[in-house]
């Protein structure tokens with residue numbers, strides 16, 4: 567019996583090894599040349615965030631509450647020390663990012679849904695040190711207050727800027743009007759120091775009627791955010807209801823309008839009850855929006871090889887439309903849009919730039935995957951110098967229009 571069991575185990579191991587040594591790869595078209603899509607790993611349960619370590623390994627969250635390491639196509643068991651999460655609906659273990667000084671302090675940051683005494687949940691942020699196969703010195707540095715979610719709209723992406731402010735996107739917990747309440751964390755972006763302290767130059771620090779960690783408000787549910795590497799500005803994508811998904815560049819103290827203004831409708835096809843239309847004084851317009859909805863999630867600017875055809879482009883993962891969206895960006899404007907990977911049918915949860923100038927995606931499924939995306943034709947740009955990781959670019963990408971203009 568033991569012999570059969572070990573033979574079976576050996577067979578499994580050999581099957582796993584062969585799966586790793588011959589990763590599944592496919593070619594799909596794009597306006598900038600064919601793309602190679604490679605499955606780097608599979609078997610992840612609703613993976614949500616991926617963060618690359620300096621040594622090339624990657625941390626990946628799974629929404630039920632596991633954090634795993636990916637090394638050479640092999641997933642580790644769940645790391646120890648991860649905070650307990652409320653894995654209901656859209657809640658669970660969500661984003662992961664590294665500290666800007668990870669190489670010296672081994673710190674990472676996680677967002678997760680945390681339940682309160684009345685059974686409602688909110689977004690929380692923990693930081694910890696990654697030591698071997700576990701987390702140590704785990705501390706919760708932020709809690710959404712109050713907790714209003716019964717399973718919807720947690721946000722929640724984490725982004726560091728160049729001054730080491732930590733931005734956290736917070737969903738409105740599906741309680742629409744709270745996005746406009748400055749004494750609520752719902753529908754906000756907050757700006758913190760890495761230990762949870764509040765920067766003295768946050769926009770509402772002088773207000774007695776506002777939470778002073780708020781950076782911007784009037785957001786619905788921002789499940790994607792990233793730093794524009796050329797401007798240093800935070801960019802985010804947020805879900806609309808029926809239409810009206812938005813790209814915004816949240817500025818200090820500004821109101822992005824939800825639910826008072828929106829380019830979409832409620833799910834029943836009627837106007838959002840609180841809405842006055844698509845614009846109003848004192849409320850910011852998105853830099854780009856989608857009708858019908860694509861359900862945007864993770865996003866990343868491409869900053870790889872300096873002359874790469876993707877350089878300066880913004881990639882957005884879409885859940886509902888099951889695509890990778892490439893946006894042509896000039897300055898703070900979106901001037902073109904291309905839909906990619908639609909033939910593969912994956913809900914795309916996260917998009918990150920990888921260490922070798924590729925894009926990495928997470929697919930949202932019970933058997934979720936890590937996909938690597940690259941231009942299939944290895945052309946002249948490969949000869950050029952790659953950008954140094956973390957280095958400030960010397961010049962913004964030249965303005966250009968590569969695909970059809972946005973209507």
Ligand SMILES: [Ca+2]
Nearest residue numbers: 812822823824
């Ligand atoms: Ca808006």
